[in-house]
Amino acid sequence: MITDEAFPVEPWQVRETQLQVDLLPQTESLFALSNGHIGLRGNLDEGEPYGLPGTYLNGFYENRPLPYAEAGFGYPEEGQSIVDVTNGKIIRLLVDDEPFDVRYGELHSHERVLDLRAGTLTRTVEWTAPSGKSVKVNSTRLVSLAQRGLAAIEYIVKAVDDVLLTVQSELVANEDQPAQSDDPRVAAVLNKPLEAVQHEVSERGAMLIHRTRASDLTMAAAMDHLIEGDGRVDVSGDAGEDWARTTVVCALKSGEQLRLVKYLAYGWSSLRSRPALRDQVAAAIAGARYTGWQGLLDAQREYLDEFWDCADVEVHGDADCQQAVRFGLFHVLQASARAERRAIAGKGLTGTGYDGHAFWDTEGFVLPVLTYTAPRAAADALRWRASTLDLARARAAELDLKGASFPWRTIRGEECSAYWPAGTAAFHVNADIAMAFERYRVVSGDDSIEKECGLAVLVETARMWLSLGHHDRYGRWRIDGVTGPDEYTAVVRDNIFTNLMAAANLRSAVGACTRHPEAARDLGVDNEETAAWRDAADAVYIPYDRELGVHPQCEGFTTLREWDFTENTKYPLLLHEPYVRLYPAQVIKQADLVLAMQWQSHAFTPEQKARNVDYYERRTTRDSSLSACTQAVMCADVGHLELAHDYAYEAALIDLRDLHNNTGDGLHLASLAGSWTALVGGFGGLRDDEGILSLDPQLPSGISRLCFRLCWRNFRVTVEANHTSVTYTLRDGPGGTLEIRHAGENLELSTEKPTTVKVKHRKALLAPPLQPPGREPLRRQRRSDLES
Secondary structure (H helix, E strand, O other): OOOOOOOOEOOOEEEEOOOOHHHHHHHHHHOOEEOOOEEEOOOOOOOOOOOOOOEEEOOOEEEEEOOOOOOOOOOOOEEEEEOOOOEOOOEEEEEOOEEOOOOOOEEEEEEEEEEOOOOEEEEEEEEEOOOOOEEEEEEEEEEOOOOOOEEEEEEEEEEOOOEEEEEEEEEEOOOOOOOOOOOOOOOOOOOOOEEEEEEEEOOOEEEEEEEEOOOOOEEEEEEEEEEEEOOOEEEEEEEOOOEEEEEEEEEEOOOOEEEEEEEEEEEEEOOOOHHHHHHHHHHHHHHHHHHHHHHHHHHHHHHHHHHHHHHOEEEEOOHHHHHHHHHHHHHHHHHHOOOOOOOOOOOOOOOOHHHHOEOOHHHHHHHHHHHHHOHHHHHHHHHHHHHOHHHHHHHHHHOOOOOOOOOOOEOOOOOOOOOOOOOOOOOHHHHHHHHHHHHHHHHHOOOHHHHHHHHHHHHHHHHHHHHHEEEOOOOOEEEOOEOOOOOOOOOEOOOHHHHHHHHHHHHHHHHHHHHOHHHHHHOOOOHHHHHHHHHHHHOEOOOOEOOOOEOOOOOOHHHOEEOOOOOOOOOOHHHOOOHHHHOOEEOEOOOOHHHHHHHOHHHOOHHHHHHHHHHHHOOEOOOOOOHHHHHHHHHHHOOOHHHHHHHHHHHHHOOOOOOOOOHHHOOOHHHHHHHHHHHHHHHOOOEOOOOOOEEOOOOOOOOOEEEEEEEEOOEEEEEEEOOOEEEEEEEEOOOOEEEEEEOOEEEEEEOOEOEEEEOOOOOOOOOOOOOOOOOOOHHHHHHHHHHO
16 A cells, blocks of 8 residues: 555645655556657666566557467457567666665655656655765656657756766666566566667767567667766767667766756657668657757646646545546546557556556546547547457457457457457447547537548447347347456346447447438448347347346346355455356446446436445445446435545545555556546536536535536536535637536526536435445545444
């Protein structure tokens, strides 16, 4: 657990006031910097000690075989793993002849700050070498949001005593990696995946070019330096196949300083030549020198000022959630800002967890946030997914399905899941993707993405659903042999989440074809096909247990045996219980039917939501990081506001407090996005599944005021709620008026003045439910411990 003592809770930054070496893996993830193209883990400048060294390029991967004890038709034969590319973060310092290493000498002070408004990681250190000579080190690191291929570090050493300083600024490829964890969710370790192609060196800079051995991708990394010193400075450079070094030697008197600005450029391609990549990174370095260090800082701040103006969430009364939601938004932006037709991975570019793969998390949890706060980044992520459509078509054909079947996990677009029940059988990923395209069109008012690529995705996923589902003899349209979001209940019949999402996918495809009839005809769509989609959607079967008054998660779920929570409570269950015991029991990994009630809210009555939440809370172990934010939203929806607040806290703090004990592998990007969803969707009541901006704020006792900003169809909307009233401010937008839905009733907003209305309080129909033993939300557990 990362404690508050070393990490004070502050609204606009994450600050570490003392170095804890045993927490390096976690802090390297927390302090990671990225722009969606380049990712730098928050390793110490000198490179050691480290938890997991990491420098990543989005989409740059190596192939690896997927072994099976017994092969089956349609199983993918190769996986893809993100590669730790050439590390340009390393700046080694020798004081006289002794290396600066926090494990030796005396560390008087050590502070690191991730500034969420400046977009920088700063470090301040005062250290005395074993010889007794002291120095102060200040470094500032950024990955540019304005210049896609660029990162930079300012490194300042101030002498406390008269010293001879040697600074070695390096590029290092094929770094040694720590041993693989026993946790199967951790990425496979790749041993020296980069093959040297070319290296160049000058007095103040260098370049290394490498390629992967199996995936045949080529990358280039370059560095250049601006060096200023109070004393005489000598500079030299040397290099080998896997390393390059610029060495700076300077004698300083007490109070004098040496300043080094290191510019780093990265690029990669599967198609472009070695000279083209060399020129690309050389141009990025030239652009950095032209802009200068201060120019990079200014551009970073300007980019983030624009983002926060459209995205900020203010939480009064809960300092933890205030810090965490901004932390989450910052990392969601970092993962996507300059991804530019590359995937947004489940860990972003903060670590090697999940092999660097993208899942349904992207469209289901991350893109809703981006659609409302940074729509350009959302559009770009949708373009990436559409660019893999041909691979999805090939996968569907391999599975004897029509249309397209998108992968459960991937980097480039091929299926990389070696586990069918919780992988390929989770066909709902296709409907999640379709939902993201439809949400973008509805929320942004921009149909250009649909014209450009979304129509084909909607058509081909609709074709897949029609070939996967079938009409039974009663005329009901059903889907068999699939896995919903809950991976503890696999390969089932009529998973309600999947059925509802598939029906929504089919209706979205019909709507898109109606809006673009000529383009639809070019895709071979005719009236008969759209009629079949509409008929299937209208006839979709939604199981209901009338005796219990709840919706079974899938057909027959409520008749399965109950899980024995008096004996089997070692979480996460997937690491301690065989799936042969999990699959036939009423035990749930993550919100499934409850997620269906959030994403397809209109399909359930308030009474059904209340009873379903009550039923499934008691059976959900929350062994997935995707669950707490959804449970927060739906507990708020049915009036359990205090319980919802506990879940929102857990979703928000998952990485800042390392709640799943695996933050060191990389951040949980979907849960970080979920902290926004828990607050805005839960306590703000945001819904959009009926094509209108619908809001219904309700605050728990621990939050006195909630203010958030949204983009809706070129309007910028600010929502400010307290316990009695909510004020909607339409800051700008076309036409000057916007109709929204407040607490179920239409309300017209105007840019001329804010609109204030009363909060319509919802009364809970049932008492707050219990959770499985030991799986109460974190904050509730702590309260129980204090009370006992």
